[in-house]
Amino acid sequence: MPQQQKTYVYFDNDPAPLLDRIISDINPNGLFVLADTNTAQYVLPRLSGSKCLQTACTIVVPCGEINKSMESLGNVWKALAHHDANRHSLLVCVGGGMVTDLGGFAAATFKRGIQYINVPTTLLGAVDASVGGKTGINYGGLKNEVGAFHSPAAVVVTASLLATLHAEEMLSGWAEMLKHALLSDPAMVASLISSHPTSCSDPHLLRLMQDSMQVKQQIVAKDPFEGGERRALNFGHTAGHAFESLSIKRKSPVPHGYAVAFGMVVELILSNFALGFPSAEMNNVVRYIKDNYGTFEITCHNYEQLLDYMRHDKKNNGEGINFTLLRQIGDPVIDNHFPDNEICAALDIYRDMML
Numbered sequence: 001m002p003q004q005q006k007t008y009v010y011f012d013n014d015p016a017p018l019l020d021r022i023i024s025d026i027n028p029n030g031l032f033v034l035a036d037t038n039t040a041q042y043v044l045p046r047l048s049g050s051k052c053l054q055t056a057c058t059i060v061v062p063c064g065e066i067n068k069s070m071e072s073l074g075n076v077w078k079a080l081a082h083h084d085a086n087r088h089s090l091l092v093c094v095g096g097g098m099v100t101d102l103g104g105f106a107a108a109t110f111k112r113g114i115q116y117i118n119v120p121t122t123l124l125g126a127v128d129a130s131v132g133g134k135t136g137i138n139y140g141g142l143k144n145e146v147g148a149f150h151s152p153a154a155v156v157v158t159a160s161l162l163a164t165l166h167a168e169e170m171l172s173g174w175a176e177m178l179k180h181a182l183l184s185d186p187a188m189v190a191s192l193i194s195s196h197p198t199s200c201s202d203p204h205l206l207r208l209m210q211d212s213m214q215v216k217q218q219i220v221a222k223d224p225f226e227g228g229e230r231r232a233l234n235f236g237h238t239a240g241h242a243f244e245s246l247s248i249k250r251k252s253p254v255p256h257g258y259a260v261a262f263g264m265v266v267e268l269i270l271s272n273f274a275l276g277f278p279s280a281e282m283n284n285v286v287r288y289i290k291d292n293y294g295t296f297e298i299t300c301h302n303y304e305q306l307l308d309y310m311r312h313d314k315k316n317n318g319e320g321i322n323f324t325l326l327r328q329i330g331d332p333v334i335d336n337h338f339p340d341n342e343i344c345a346a347l348d349i350y351r352d353m354m355l
């Protein structure tokens with residue numbers, strides 16, 4: 001396995017001068033910016049103070065998950081080639097997880113790999129997608145089917161760039177922050193559940209994002225290529241992906257972070273009865289999720305379908321449905337398995353608590 005390049009992550013609410021410093025240090029031969037149609041409209045103007053970016057060639061792809069595609073990747077390659085990008089060019093990805101995944105993969109593959117910088121513009125993009133080195137596109141109807149590990153040279157995190165995001169997008173990223181906090185530290189959980197993403201000041205939000213990203217980076221550093229420990233980050237996601245798939249089947253998709261929030265409820269219940277996760281802390285977190293995210297309605301008629309989605313989760317390792325659970329806050333346990341009737345019992349309790 002190749003070594004992952006070290007990523008420098010900067011937290012600053014004045015990104016333009018910082019970007020200029022980072023770009024000057026890298027001293028690229030050719031500078032490119034990748035944005036989607038929304039970030040080109042809402043975010044690039046806020047970076048106009050960057051002298052370097054003013055000279056860059058901007059590549060814009062259509063927004064939306066559907067465009068994290070082979071076609072967009074081809075268009076990015078085409079634009080890079082057309083403007084004579086070379087092995088020493090630099091790509092600055094300004095966007096949410098869709099842009100940083102796509103741009104990171106374009107950077108991983110163009111001329112066998114060029115450097116890139118992420119400027120995340122969604123909360124989820126910042127705390128989850130911008131670090132960790134995973135890049136990729138969707139292919140053949142499958143999410144993240146083709147990709148590479150290729151770490152950005154730098155990540156520039158700025159809370160004020162999130163100002164134009166919908167509240168729903170903020171809450172979606174906040175759920176991943178709650179996950180990081182549950183994997184890490186009771187004080188971090190307490191500061192998130194005594195707060196709300198849309199009422200935080202920029203400096204406060206930036207500090208919370210910094211703590212959250214540190215959790216992810218520490219876990220990834222121990223297991224950069226996902227051999228084991230990194231699966232801790234899957235907490236909430238086995239049940240969460242099943243809820244997400246069911247919501248798509250119902251033709252009323254819930255944002256990824258909402259599905260993870262509901263998935264964390266199920267997985268806290270499993271943690272409580274299998275590993276003794278404390279009931280009082282479970283109740284606190286579940287109440288916060290119900291108050292802020294509402295609920296995902298299910299009946300017992302959905303159980304078989306949900307189990308089926310969980311059985312097909314790509315994080316399973318051939319031994320049935322695989323859960324990352326918590327013994328307590330900050331003490332994750334990977335590779336937990338349950339018979340179907342126990343998962344159904346957890347779904348019963350989910351309905352008691354959430355409906």
Ligand SMILES: NC(=O)c1ccc[n+]([C@@H]2O[C@H](COP(=O)([O-])OP(=O)(O)OC[C@H]3O[C@@H](n4cnc5c(N)ncnc54)[C@H](O)[C@@H]3O)[C@@H](O)[C@H]2O)c1
Nearest residue numbers: 038042063096097098121122124125128129134161164165
């Ligand atoms: N690489 C990883 O480790 C990793 C981790 C988690 C998620 N992901 C990927 O991230 C993607 C989801 O990321 P996302 O939730 O950021 O979605 P996204 O990038 O599609 O952004 C969501 C929407 O917000 C818009 N937007 C972005 N920034 C904006 C801003 N500042 N103001 C207004 N609108 C803005 C986008 O144009 C888009 O319409 C998925 O493709 C997922 O697979 C990757």
Ligand SMILES: [Zn+2]
Nearest residue numbers: 176237256260
């Ligand atoms: Zn997630």
